[in-house]
Amino acid sequence: xxxxxxxxxxxxxxxxxxxxxxxxxxxxxxxxxxxxxxxxxxxxxxxxxxxxxxxxxxxxxxxxxxxxxxxxxxxxxxxxxxxxxxxxxxxxxxxxxxxxxxxxxxxxxxxxxxxxxxxxxxxxxxxxxxxxxxxxxxxxxxxxxxxxxxxxxxxxxxxxxxxxxxxxxxxxxxxxxxxxxxxxxxxxxxxxxxxxxxxxxxxxxxxxxxxxxxxxxxxxxxxxxxxxxxxxxxxxxxxxxxxxxxxxxxxxxxxxxxxxxxxxxxxxxxxxxxxxxxxxxxxxxxxxxxxxxxxxxxxxxxxxxxxxxxxxxxxxxxxxxxxxxxxxxxxxxxxxxxxxxxxxxxxxxxxxxxxxxxx
Numbered sequence: 429x430x431x432x433x434x435x436x437x438x439x440x441x442x443x444x445x446x447x448x449x450x451x452x453x454x455x456x457x458x459x460x461x462x463x464x465x466x467x468x469x470x471x472x473x474x475x476x477x478x479x480x481x482x483x484x485x486x487x488x489x490x491x492x493x494x495x496x497x498x499x500x501x502x503x504x505x506x507x508x509x510x511x512x513x514x515x516x517x518x519x520x521x522x523x524x525x526x527x528x529x530x531x532x533x534x535x536x537x538x539x540x541x542x543x544x545x546x547x548x549x550x551x552x553x554x555x556x557x558x559x560x561x562x563x564x565x566x567x568x569x570x571x572x573x574x575x576x577x578x579x580x581x582x583x584x585x586x587x588x589x590x591x592x593x594x595x596x597x598x599x600x601x602x603x604x605x606x607x608x609x610x611x612x613x614x615x616x617x618x619x620x621x622x623x624x625x626x627x628x629x630x631x632x633x634x635x636x637x638x639x640x641x642x643x644x645x646x647x648x649x650x651x652x653x654x655x656x657x658x659x660x661x662x663x664x665x666x667x668x669x670x671x672x673x674x675x676x677x678x679x680x681x682x683x684x685x686x687x688x689x690x691x692x693x694x695x696x697x698x699x700x701x702x703x704x705x706x707x708x709x710x711x712x713x714x715x716x717x718x719x720x721x722x723x724x725x726x727x728x729x730x731x732x733x734x735x736x737x738x739x740x741x742x743x744x745x746x747x748x749x750x751x752x753x754x755x756x757x758x759x760x761x762x763x764x765x766x767x768x769x770x771x772x773x774x775x776x777x778x779x780x781x782x783x784x785x786x787x
Contacts (some may be wrong), residue, residue: 679727
C-alpha cells in the first residue's frame with residue numbers, strides 16, 4: 429500500500445496505445461487475423477502502430493501533441509505504474525483505455541482486438557488487483573456483440589467495462605435494441621462506463637487552431653443526452669443494480685440537467701404514455717450514476733446539488749494535464765480542500781471504493 433497522507437483513488441486514468449506491448453495483437457489474435465493484425469513497425473522517425481498499412485499512433489513514446497512534459501511517466505508496465513502511483517500517494521487507479529477506444533478499419537478485426545486487449549488488461553491488473561483496475565473495452569456497434577463480451581469479461585474477473593456512446597449502429601444505448609445488454613449488465617454487477625469523446629457536431633479540434641480549445645471546452649457536455657436518456661427511458665428503474673460512470677465528464681453542467689429533468693418530468697407527467705418512472709429523475713441519478721472530474725472548481729462549489737456521493741476525483745495520469753505527482757497538494761489547494769473531511773474523503777476515495785469494491 430502506498431504511504432499517503434490520505435488514501436486516494438483516481439477514478440479516471442488511462443492506458444494509451446503508445447504504451448501497449450508491441451506484440452499485443454500479433455501474439456494474441458486468432459490465427460486467421462494475425463497476418464493483418466495491428467503491429468508496430470520501425471520508421472525513420474521511430475516505431476509506429478500500423479493497421480492496413482496506415483499509421484495509427486507512435487509506439488513507446490508520446491505523440492508530439494501529448495507529451496508528458498518530462499515527468500517520466502511509466503504507465504505500461506504494472507510494477508512501474510504502481511511505483512508512479514506511490515510517488516503520487518494514489519492507492520488505486522481506475523484505468524480507461526486509449527481515448528477514442530481501439531478501432532481499426534475491419535470491424536471483425538476490431539472486435540477480436542478488444543478481446544485480446546481485455547485479456548491482457550486482466551493480466552496487467554493481476555500485479556495488484558486491489559490497486560490496478562484496467563477497465564474492459566466493449567464493442568459498441570451492436571448490442572449482441574457487446575453483451576457477449578460483457579458477460580465474458582465479467583466472468584473472467586473484470587470490475588468494470590467501457591462502451592462508446594456514439595459507436596452504435598442500431599440506435600442510442602438507451603433505446604429498445606439495447607434492453608438485453610442492460611439486463612446482462614444488471615446481472616453481471618459491474619459498472620458500465622461512458623467516457624468523454626465524440627458527439628460534437630460543429631466543432632472539431634485541430635492542432636494549432638482556435639478550434640482545439642473551443643472543442644475541448646465543450647466535449648464533456650456531449651454526455652448530456654445519455655444522462656436523461658438512461659434515466660427517463662426507465663432503464664435504471666428496471667435494472668437497479670446497473671451503475672453508470674461518466675468518465676471525464678466534469679461536474680458543472682450536471683446540476684442544471686438534474687434540475688431540468690425533474691422540472692420537465694413534472695411538467696410532462698400526464699403526457700408520458702409509453703413510459704413514466706415511478707420516482708423523479710434525480711432519484712435514479714443519486715442511486716446509480718457517478719461522474720468523474722479533474723479540474724472543475726465551479727462544479728465543486730455546487731457539489732451539494734450534484735450529490736457528494738456521486739462524484740469521483742481523478743488525476744488523469746498519464747495525460748499532460750495530470751496532477752501527478754502532486755495530487756495531494758492539488759486537492760488541498762482546490763475547492764475540494766475546503767469541503768468537510770468526510771465529503772472530501774468520499775470524493776477522493778470512498779465513492780470509488782464502493783463502486784469498484786476496493787478494499
